[in-house]
Amino acid sequence: MAALTREETQALIEEVLEVYPEKAKKDRAKHLMVNDKELESSKKCITSNRKSLPGVMTMRGCAYAGSKGVVWGPIKDMISISHGPIGCGQYARGGRRNYYVGTTGVDTFCEMNFTSDFQEKDIVFGGDKKLAKLIGEIEMLFPLNKGISIQSECPIGLIGDDIEAVAKKTAAEIGKPVVPVRCEGFRGVSQSLGHHIANDSVRDWILSNRDNQPFEKTPYDVAILGDYNIGGDAWSSRILLEEMGLRVVAQWSGDGTLAEMENTPNVKLNLLHCYRSMNYISRHMEEKYGIPWLEYNFFGPTKIAESLRAIAAHFDEHIKEGAERVIEKYTAPMNEIIAKFKPRLQGKKVMLYVGGLRPRHVIGAYEDLGMEVIGTGYEFAHNDDYDRTIKDMGDATLIFDDATGHELDEFVKVMKPDLIGSGIKEKYVFHKMGFPFRQMHSWDYSGPYHGYDGFAVFAKDMDLTLNNPCWKMIKAPWDKQEAEAEKKAA
Amino acid sequence: MANIMIRKSDKGYVFYLPKRDIEDSITSMEFDTPEKWGGEIKLGNGGVYFIEPQAAPARLPYSVRARRVDGVE
Numbered sequence A: 001m002a003a004l005t006r007e008e009t010q011a012l013i014e015e016v017l018e019v020y021p022e023k024a025k026k027d028r029a030k031h032l033m034v035n036d037k038e039l040e041s042s043k044k045c046i047t048s049n050r051k052s053l054p055g056v057m058t059m060r061g062c063a064y065a066g067s068k069g070v071v072w073g074p075i076k077d078m079i080s081i082s083h084g085p086i087g088c089g090q091y092a093r094g095g096r097r098n099y100y101v102g103t104t105g106v107d108t109f110c111e112m113n114f115t116s117d118f119q120e121k122d123i124v125f126g127g128d129k130k131l132a133k134l135i136g137e138i139e140m141l142f143p144l145n146k147g148i149s150i151q152s153e154c155p156i157g158l159i160g161d162d163i164e165a166v167a168k169k170t171a172a173e174i175g176k177p178v179v180p181v182r183c184e185g186f187r188g189v190s191q192s193l194g195h196h197i198a199n200d201s202v203r204d205w206i207l208s209n210r211d212n213q214p215f216e217k218t219p220y221d222v223a224i225l226g227d228y229n230i231g232g233d234a235w236s237s238r239i240l241l242e243e244m245g246l247r248v249v250a251q252w253s254g255d256g257t258l259a260e261m262e263n264t265p266n267v268k269l270n271l272l273h274c275y276r277s278m279n280y281i282s283r284h285m286e287e288k289y290g291i292p293w294l295e296y297n298f299f300g301p302t303k304i305a306e307s308l309r310a311i312a313a314h315f316d317e318h319i320k321e322g323a324e325r326v327i328e329k330y331t332a333p334m335n336e337i338i339a340k341f342k343p344r345l346q347g348k349k350v351m352l353y354v355g356g357l358r359p360r361h362v363i364g365a366y367e368d369l370g371m372e373v374i375g376t377g378y379e380f381a382h383n384d385d386y387d388r389t390i391k392d393m394g395d396a397t398l399i400f401d402d403a404t405g406h407e408l409d410e411f412v413k414v415m416k417p418d419l420i421g422s423g424i425k426e427k428y429v430f431h432k433m434g435f436p437f438r439q440m441h442s443w444d445y446s447g448p449y450h451g452y453d454g455f456a457v458f459a460k461d462m463d464l465t466l467n468n469p470c471w472k473m474i475k476a477p478w479d480k481q482e483a484e485a486e487k488k489a490a
Numbered sequence B: 001m002a003n004i005m006i007r008k009s010d011k012g013y014v015f016y017l018p019k020r021d022i023e024d025s026i027t028s029m030e031f032d033t034p035e036k037w038g039g040e041i042k043l044g045n046g047g048v049y050f051i052e053p054q055a056a057p058a059r060l061p062y063s064v065r066a067r068r069v070d071g072v073e
Ligand code: SF4
Pocket: A062, A063, A064, A065, A088, A152, A153, A154, A155, A184, A185, A186
């Protein structure tokens, strides 16, 4: 049962749109929909991947964030230079908690901020010389780096620096890959184009580096794509694949290395967790190397079992048995977790507003705990994401694209979810309103949430947040003022 | 003219336009024999594209130039 009926949800959308001027209203109306499971395609009901409306508060990032923060940043033995002014990199550094093994500053570099720190004179005279010098310095100070990527910030594209030429020259000098990435923040409407640009640069500069080099293959080689190892997610996924008999050759890109990425064309199957950020490279590998790809979902035991079987279906009996063995092994402990937490969470309603894969992927995990997702939305999805979401969401639930601050506030006020899952920018507003809230980008400094081990953490976290007695004691500051003003007036 | 990629799913051909990130099912293809393949293709969203008829590709997915004839993006 959805929280509201179809008509009520539609009425809520109309009401929320009321405050906008005519033109904005028309535009935003296209980004909000009431779900109908029967739909084959989302195109007629929701518009996505469009420029955000000027004047509203949106939660999107920029193309640079998509490339540096998501795809390139977590490759641990490469150094990503934030090329341009210092701020973009400083505020994007390590924010996603991509865990990795290694000694930071010696052989791994994810948490460090490398930047060309543009000043006025670099804008006026160009920054190519500075970039070349910077790459030389990096090579001297951090000789164990395996390669360098140049992540362009906005000014680079504006002043027309030739980073490709610098990359070619310095790559020859240091004898390592130097990858120029044209991911200036102004490209595209959100971080999504940054993912695409980053994928394309991996394709052009990295992927075929080891073609025709010897590699000891096995029939069970797979690669994990689009798992950024947030709070250790990729690790709790990888062990399941290994347990069922597969060999994980590469992790893209959480805790991943350059060598792993270069070896990926040798695998039998690409396993794609975040479809949005890595489907491009998967499609390319399918065409060039004939490697099929498969979307999977490791949130919650139901979806994990489904995914393990779908993965095993690409292999022989040995792996199929392996999958059944893994599922069997974890059934009892998972049932124990569900028995413990389900009574405390049953029937609770959740609203989500995240990015990438989570607005649809985590639904199964909540359902395993007897909870229901009544509204979900993406910051930067495309229509293919919504096509996939329609099937996972209940009928008459609310789906929103690139929601504004106003819309989220109003949806929450009316739908009164028991739990909200979104990012750091939304967190404190909803805290003040007295709603239990989890950050679903960084797992609120917890995790992992992927895999069976992750589900145990997930269930506990949701319980801790939702059943915390503090929420009832909070009254929003603006509500307080109103109450006092009324008192005075009386 | 745009570069598109055609792949096969369990439900038939799938159209993908990398530049615009548009993926859709192909509901019909004018020619679909080993010797002659392509022609007018109709998409699930109502769009129509034209691929110069050619010998069928040895392997899918396959990237090919196509012309938009009609319909929504
Ligand atoms: S939009 Fe441009 S200036 Fe802003 S963070 Fe992104 S790259 Fe930096």
